[in-house]
Amino acid sequence: MMRIELKINGSTMSAEVDDDTPLLWVLRDTLKLKGTKYGCGIGQCGACTVIVDGQTARSCSLAATAAVGLEVTTIEGLSANGDQFVQKAWQDIRVPQCGYCQSGMIMAATALLGKKLFPTDEDIDREITNICRCGTYDRIRAAIHAAAN
Numbered sequence: 506m507m508r509i510e511l512k513i514n515g516s517t518m519s520a521e522v523d524d525d526t527p528l529l530w531v532l533r534d535t536l537k538l539k540g541t542k543y544g545c546g547i548g549q550c551g552a553c554t555v556i557v558d559g560q561t562a563r564s565c566s567l568a569a570t571a572a573v574g575l576e577v578t579t580i581e582g583l584s585a586n587g588d589q590f591v592q593k594a595w596q597d598i599r600v601p602q603c604g605y606c607q608s609g610m611i612m613a614a615t616a617l618l619g620k621k622l623f624p625t626d627e628d629i630d631r632e633i634t635n636i637c638r639c640g641t642y643d644r645i646r647a648a649i650h651a652a653a654n
């Protein structure tokens with residue numbers, strides 16, 4: 506075990522971790538940031554998506570030690586920053602069905618909009634590879650277009 510410091514949502518937070526402790530467990534279990542979800546645990550579904558230095562990262566598959574010195578943003582960080590235009594579009598379009606995957610989707614959408622202001626459907630399909638078992642993809646695309654405007 507070692508103690509590391511992480512920059513999460515603009516604050517420095519510390520945690521005891523092993524070399525290979527996933528960032529997801531630090532977020533959820535140590536720091537109680539429960540908005541980031543556990544789905545598959547193998548980097549496939551995207552439920553655990555956070556933004557690390559502007560890029561999406563699957564926090565189940567990223568060692569917390571690899572995030573030292575980088576800016577990590579979780580869904581709670583979007584709310585804390587008042588940076589909620591994507592969430593507002595999600596509410597307006599009523600995207601979620603069961604809702605479980607949606608914080609990861611919102612983080613992926615936020616990262617995409619940070620890179621490209623007006624993404625096309627093709628951009629969205631290419632960049633957001635998260636899985637929604639309810640099949641809300643049409644509403645996700647609509648919400649991203651709404652957030653872009």
Ligand code: FES
Nearest residue numbers: 544545546551565
């Ligand atoms: Fe991380 Fe599925 S829980 S990608």
